[in-house]
Amino acid sequence: MKEIAYQDIVDEVARICQEANYDLGEDVVNAFKESVRTEKSEAGKSILNQLIENADIATSNRVPMCQDTGVSVFIVKLGQDCHIAGGSLQEAINEGVKKGYDEGYLRYSIVDDPINRRNTGDNTPAVIHIELVEGEDLEVQMSAKGGGAENMSAMKMLTPSAGIEGVKKFILDTVREAGPNACPPLVIGIGIGGNFEVSPYLAKKSLFRPVGERHEDPEIAGLEEELMTEVNKLGIGPQGMGGSTTALDIKVETAPCHIAALPVAVNLNCHASRHKHFVM
Amino acid sequence: MSIRLKVPFEAGAVEKLRSGEQVLLTGTLYTARDAAHKRMVEQLEKGESLPVGLEGQVIYYVGPTPNKPDSVIGSAGPTTSSRMDAYAPRLMEEGLKGMIGKGYRSAEVVASIKKHSAVYIAAIGGTGALLAQKILSSEVIAYEDLGTEAIRKLEVEDFPCIVINDSHGNDWYKEAHKQFEESSNQ
Numbered sequence: 319m320k321e322i323a324y325q326d327i328v329d330e331v332a333r334i335c336q337e338a339n340y341d342l343g344e345d346v347v348n349a350f351k352e353s354v355r356t357e358k359s360e361a362g363k364s365i366l367n368q369l370i371e372n373a374d375i376a377t378s379n380r381v382p383m384c385q386d387t388g389v390s391v392f393i394v395k396l397g398q399d400c401h402i403a404g405g406s407l408q409e410a411i412n413e414g415v416k417k418g419y420d421e422g423y424l425r426y427s428i429v430d431d432p433i434n435r436r437n438t439g440d441n442t443p444a445v446i447h448i449e450l451v452e453g454e455d456l457e458v459q460m461s462a463k464g465g466g467a468e469n470m471s472a473m474k475m476l477t478p479s480a481g482i483e484g485v486k487k488f489i490l491d492t493v494r495e496a497g498p499n500a501c502p503p504l505v506i507g508i509g510i511g512g513n514f515e516v517s518p519y520l521a522k523k524s525l526f527r528p529v530g531e532r533h534e535d536p537e538i539a540g541l542e543e544e545l546m547t548e549v550n551k552l553g554i555g556p557q558g559m560g561g562s563t564t565a566l567d568i569k570v571e572t573a574p575c576h577i578a579a580l581p582v583a584v585n586l587n588c589h590a591s592r593h594k595h596f597v598m
Numbered sequence: 599m600s601i602r603l604k605v606p607f608e609a610g611a612v613e614k615l616r617s618g619e620q621v622l623l624t625g626t627l628y629t630a631r632d633a634a635h636k637r638m639v640e641q642l643e644k645g646e647s648l649p650v651g652l653e654g655q656v657i658y659y660v661g662p663t664p665n666k667p668d669s670v671i672g673s674a675g676p677t678t679s680s681r682m683d684a685y686a687p688r689l690m691e692e693g694l695k696g697m698i699g700k701g702y703r704s705a706e707v708v709a710s711i712k713k714h715s716a717v718y719i720a721a722i723g724g725t726g727a728l729l730a731q732k733i734l735s736s737e738v739i740a741y742e743d744l745g746t747e748a749i750r751k752l753e754v755e756d757f758p759c760i761v762i763n764d765s766h767g768n769d770w771y772k773e774a775h776k777q778f779e780e781s782s783n784q
Contacts, residue, residue: 373723
């Protein structure tokens with residue numbers, strides 16, 4: 319049995335909240351650089367270069383790359399032989415978010431209630447998903463998820479007769495409708511299958527995979543490639559100003575589902591695809 | 599090439615702008631986003647005057663991050679403009695001449711832009727660190743309780759953006775998309 323101290327989790331969470339907002343992952347920066355090479359529109363190229371410059375400024379000056387420092391979303395893999403000493407895991411994560419957002423000069427974007435809308439003043443509560451796994455490690459993945467792209471995301475309960483063609487149409491329609499609003503070039507997370515609550519979680523979870531990495535199942539990897547080609551043919555381009563780079567990457571995850579169902583969820587992420595993690 | 603322009607706009611400046619033009623704005627901008635817009639329109643409905651006169655002014659849709667002690671503002675990129683669509687026509691009636699944000703506007707807002715000879719301009723979404731370098735000063739002037747959504751007065755220099763909806767009814771998102779399609783089909 320491993321024992322992990324509450325305060326150590328708080329400190330690590332605070333650190334990755336700041337790093338996620340200041341340091342864009344190499345996977346995303348490399349995708350920008352590759353897109354500058356392939357982008358067909360001059361305006362699109364110029365915007366991509368500004369995204370690279372912006373990421374550089376954020377890293378060197380230790381400032382957030384985007385003012386929307388997001389909802390703090392966590393996917394935690396907790397080993398069943400791991401014990402958190404001194405408090406609950408959820409409290410430790412929320413405490414870490416408070417500390418990280420306060421000390422890092424990050425924006426508080428959470429309101430306590432969707433109707434009355436009072437800012438909680440510390441960016442909590444975080445959205446936390448905990449998966450119990452074998453072993454004694456604690457793995458914490460964090461994403462700073464912006465509101466603009468989240469607002470353009472969509473979920474639909476298709477039925478089996480819609481088939482893969484219906485799934486593709488829904489994905490393309492969602493991206494087309496989002497246009498410039500979701501801050502393209504996008505990283506697009508797709509969840510197919512499960513049920514009403516599972517497919518959006520799959521879509522969100524898929525966004526935690528590094529940009530440029532294909533699914534291990536060749537059939538799903540093929541679908542990701544095909545969707546990339548189709549989405550980039552839409553011509554939306556960087557910031558919706560026209561171009562061949564509408565998506566930097568598309569991730570697909572699937573799950574078993576009911577004989578009557580074909581749920582599909584599309585979770586859009588803007589170009590600032592911010593993810594950090596730690597293992598204890 | 600970018601056009602250098604003073605804000606607030608001088609008489610006749612807006613009418614000269616055309617969709618797709620890159621502009622560098624220098625002068626004063628006011629910030630306001632969702633909650634500030636809601637409150638401004640509520641004040642107008644009650645017959646109260648606004649905390650800032652909007653005649654000829656430009657509103658930047660932004661909710662910046664807090665500034666570090668050694669800087670005037672944190673990260674400050676544009677937010678999605680469509681959330682302000684419900685309120686924008688009323689503010690244009692009050693003399694508002696320009697709006698800076700990102701993404702599509704509603705048909706009602708586009709019609710209102712034409713009617714009031716105003717302009718909608720986009721800044722590059724997500725480049726908050728870069729755009730903050732163009733902001734020389736920032737001061738909260740109203741609705742301080744709204745935190746990041748408070749109204750701020752910004753002094754900017756060569757703030758880069760692109761005209762989307764001009765006062766003549768043109769829409770750059772549509773035109774740029776069409777131009778790209780045509781060039782790809784050649």
